[in-house]
Amino acid sequence: MSSDTSARAAQPSYVVLPQLTHPSKNAAASSTAPKTVVEFLVSHFAQIPPQVWLKRIEDGKVHWADGSLITVDTAYRPATRVYYYREVTAETKIPFVQKILHQDEHCMLVFKPHFLPVTPSGNFVNECLIHRLRIATGIDTITPAHRLDRPTAGVMLMTVNPESRHAYHALFSDGKITKQYQAIAKLTAALLAQSQAGELTLPIHWTVKNRMVRSTPSFLMKVTEGEPNTHSEISLIAIKGDKGLFELSPITGKMHQLRVHMMSLGMPLENDTNYPTLAPKSADDFSKPLRLIAKSLQFIDPISHIERQLSCEGYEAEFAL
DSSP, rough: OOEEEEEEEHHHHHEOOOOOOOTOOOOOHHHHSSBHHHHHHHHOOOTTTTHHHHHHHTTTEEOOOOOOOOOOOOBOTTTOEEEOOOOOEEOOOOOOOEEEEESSSSSSEEOOOTTTTTTOBBTSSSSHHHHHHHHHOOOTTEEESOOOTTTTTEEEEEOOOTTTTHHHHHHTTTOEEEEEEEEEEEEEHHHHHHTTTOOOOOOOOOOOEEEEEEETTOOOEEESSOOOEEEEEEEEEETTEEEEEEEESSSSOOOOOHHHHHHHHTBTTOOOOOSOOOOOOOOOOSSSSSSSEEEEEEEEOOOTTOOEEEOOOOOOGGOOO
């Protein structure tokens, strides 16, 4: 059972105050521009009641980069960072542990467990991978080099040194990193019938390319007509009962790509609460994790030029492989 407690982020978030339009270029825009920092915060974070910002400022929880406090009268300063502390009334404790697989002065490879967000989001401020790693190592500069959905477990690459951070981000933007996933899903009726009849020869491979866009609600994705902007290579490598073990390689990196691609094959992932049907909002069921794991990462380290291939435990044991 989950445990919820009130929490304030141990480390601040920040927002950059936008550069305003010059008055001579757009007088109308200038006349409506915020005069104070708090005016901007209330307008920018419309989902947060104004009294919450006033209370944070009163409690000294909003400040500039140098630590000096922002008051209700502090003037707006374009192109500067405002730091604040996210707060939630109830934060669920995630009962699973991360693991550091490799660490050096520039990067870190870690195992992220199911349900744990990578960065603060929603009702999670301190129960996130970044905060846990910073506390465990004492290194405040750890940041993720890529994305991994909260329901998904697996290997992640983190950067440690801000000066070399861009080199690790470039591995993804330049397509110089290989990501391998594993997943479990129920077979289609046709595949199951073939399997039971002894007519399947494994592995079976699919190349999935389609166009994905935001759906409704906006945290969901859907397939639509048009030029493909996603590409996954998917293989069925083992069968047990009515379920299959799949290896998946995302060539592109759209949000929820593998989940949507498996659904498009008629085999949505086991315990997926988003696809094909969005489940009613409820507390996490820790006994039913999404059956998707980022099994391995392989790349040439851009700093040391050493080839790195780090893996975590997958689903092989369940299929006696």
